[in-house]
Amino acid sequence: MxxxxxxxxxxxxxxxxxxxxxxxxxxxxxxxxxxxxxxxxxxxxxxxxxxxxxxxxxxxxxxxxxxxxxxxxxxxxxxxxxxxxxxxxxxxxxxxxxxxxxxxxxxxxxxxxxxxxxxxxxxxxxxxxxxxxxxxxxxxxxxxxxxxxxxxxxxxxxxxxxxxxxxxxxxxxxxxxxxxxxxxxxxxxxxxxxxxxxxxxxxxxxxxxxxxxxxxxxxxxxxxxxxxxxxxxxxxxxxxxxxxxxxxxxxxxxxxxxxxxxxIKNVKALQTMMRIMGKNVPLDLKQKLERKALSMKDQFSLPNTHYMISTMAVMDFYSKPLLEVCSKTFQENLHGTPFNKLYVVLQSCRQLHYRDIDLFTGISDYVASTIDIWTKKQVILFLSVFENLTFCPAALMEAYAEKVITSPDALTLQDLLCVLKVYSNLNYDLQHQRQQFLDSLSTALDSYLPKMSGFELLKVVYHMCLLGHFPSAPLELLLQSSTLEKFNTTVPRFLPNQEKMFQTVNLCLRLECPLLPQPLTLPPSVPGDPVPSRSSVNLNLSEGLRRVLGDQADTTLQEMVTVENFYLIDAVITKPLQNQTSATSAGGECSPAESSQRIAVLCEPHSGFCYGTSTPRGPLAVKIRHLKILGYDPVLVRLGHDHSLSLAEQLLILILILFFQVTEQELQSASEEFLRERVFPEHQQAEQLGP
Incomplete structure (x- = not known):
């Protein structure tokens, strides 16, 4: 059968x-x-x-x-x-x-x-x-x-x-x-x-x-x-x-x-697949996912763009083309976006080390213009994530400063610590509102002083010093022997960041000499030995400086100079002032400090500046402030792998524009002889007079 x-x-x-x-x-x-x-x-x-x-x-x-x-x-x-x-x-x-x-x-x-x-x-x-x-x-x-x-x-x-x-x-x-x-x-x-x-x-x-x-x-x-x-x-x-x-x-x-x-034909399904992969995905598979996502970019809805940015953060996958597509769509539809999506996008950018100044500025302006609809906690979270991104949200910081000035008592202790950290690290200049803002913070802090731990008090004073503000109440409380003894009971005695904070506070009190009811100083044993970590000489910088200075006998170059046993300067150029040179030749006498100009060349990484600007962040801003007090003219040279100009070219342009009044138009067509003449005019005059 x-x-x-x-x-x-x-x-x-x-x-x-x-x-x-x-x-x-x-x-x-x-x-x-x-x-x-x-x-x-x-x-x-x-x-x-x-x-x-x-x-x-x-x-x-x-x-x-x-x-x-x-x-x-x-x-x-x-x-x-x-x-x-x-x-x-x-x-x-x-x-x-x-x-x-x-x-x-x-x-x-x-x-x-x-x-x-x-x-x-x-x-x-x-x-x-x-x-x-x-x-x-x-x-x-x-x-x-x-x-x-x-x-x-x-x-x-x-x-x-x-x-x-x-x-x-x-x-x-x-x-x-x-x-x-x-x-x-x-x-x-x-x-x-x-x-x-x-x-x-x-x-x-x-x-x-x-x-x-x-x-x-x-x-x-x-x-x-x-x-x-x-x-x-x-x-x-x-x-x-x-x-x-x-x-x-x-x-x-x-x-x-x-x-x-x-x-896969659906964007949501693709994003789910991408999240499934997680962080430990082979690079070739990440590239396949990237190509698939880019081929479907015309189908991206607004929720898709939000989710795609966070999905890439989950995968730990930096795709600049994909991020730019999502960022552009996100910027065009900011109005009405809820807090959680804005915050997740900013957090994802931080995880991916992605920086888009237009996106950040757009979010800052949007939050500032609608600041009344956000809770106090939400605004502080926005400020904190921007600070982590090293981006200064100028509009938001301006708007929030007005809120603080109006009602400083609404801030909790944790709010105050966060606000002080953000405003001091981003070094934002509030201009005419600056003093009102700082006084409002000081008033709010006074009620919390008895409740603060020793470390919280140290952080408050440190960030105030970065801002150039010296309220007497927290300073006096920090420098009391009973407060300092709390740090002696810990093992190790000071954590590295605590020791650096004490050293910065000590330098601010000593160099800036703030007006206080009574003189305040730290005991010599508290800050420890503030010896800066010495790094090797930057050979590109050294070569560029020597080429700029040439064989000028009256100009000296010192490299890796330590100031106040705390600040490290990459190079110091000491150059006689033109009017003092003439006075000396006529028989006058001047002290070395009055007769010379000291240019402090500082090579700083991009992390030392607010993103997208030349504004130095808190610690670097204090260093510049103190060097000026000590008689130096700081010149900042940015370090980075994405610069088209060499280190020497950056340095030469900065020195010429800042200190020798050479315009950018002159620089475009200037010869080496012309530039040397502008930097060292006294030698050019001597050559014209002859023997």
């Missing part, structure tokens, strides 16, 4: 046999002890991929590949109290889109009263009590774990710790995990991924049987995971320590994403 079997029936039979075989293998591995760790590398997984492609019965099954690893499983008790470092109570959150999708999908699953009761539970223990009254199905186990995790996310840290301790001691917790382990093969892919994520965040040990069971369940069905399930799985793996099963899953996910990439 002939038996006819359709191709569809054959596929279903083979698929069932394949799933049955793999499930039996996984069950055996969970309940037995394996003596060897066997894991597949990415190369081996790629080989499996290509081998199975050749044995597929139909082209539609080409991408159906199983990834699994036979790693060692530790037989830890499920109620073990010992937390694995990687399974700490990390409050990882999924993207907002996935959270909303999850909420919607869960709401459609009201197949029993159990779900209605579950949603009213306010703690993990409430959920476990409910499982004692109702026997949850395999599918409802995932809902239980999700509700347990959701309730803990809303708790304070101390309460969360207490509730999780009660959860681990609850007799129903072990039963729930046993039921989850038995039902892993019967859950949907989405439920498996969510269950794994929730268990990790609830502190279930990573090497326990239940977690390893779910890892293998994910491996077996990885090719059937959609974008949402893959994203949830990636969020769970992000907080797990590497082990054979985790590594196999990560490698498998990369292969799945790379295989699906050409078929």
């Amino acid at each position: 002939s038996v006819w079997v359709t191709v569809g029936a054959m596929k279903r039979v083979l698929s069932y046999c394949s799933r049955r075989s793999l499930w039996q293998q996984r069950s055996f591995l969970v309940t037995s002890s394996v003596k060897e760790d066997i894991s597949y590398s990415s190369q081996q997984l790629a080989h499996i991929w290509s081998t199975r492609q050749q044995t597929c019965l139909d082209k539609s099954l080409v991408s159906s590949v199983r990834f699994y690893s036979q790693g060692r499983i530790h037989s830890d008790d499920l109620d073990d109290k010992e937390q694995h470092p990687s399974s700490s109570l990390s409050q990882s959150s999924l993207p907002a889109e996935i959270q909303s999708d999850e909420k919607a999908s869960r709401q459609t699953r009201r197949w029993s009263p159990f779900i209605d009761h579950l949603e009213s539970c306010a703690s993990p223990s409430d959920v476990l009590d409910l499982t004692c009254q109702y026997a949850p199905t395999f599918r409802q186990v995932s809902n239980c774990l999700t509700q347990m995790w959701s309730t803990t996310k809303k708790m304070a840290e101390e309460q969360r710790r207490y509730e999780l301790q009660l959860m681990s001691e609850h007799p129903a917790f072990d039963k729930l995990l046993q039921l989850a382990m038995k039902g892993a093969g019967h859950m949907s892919n989405e439920d498996v991924a969510f269950s794994l994520l929730c268990m990790v965040n609830l502190g279930v040990p990573q090497h326990s049987r239940v977690v390893q069971t779910f890892l293998r369940a994910c491996q077996e069905n990885l090719n059937d995971f959609d974008e949402k399930a893959l994203s949830v799985l990636a969020s769970g793996l992000e907080h797990m320590e590497n082990c054979p099963n985790v590594l196999a899953l990560k490698d498998g996910m990369r292969l799945v994403v790379e295989a699906r990439l050409p078929r």
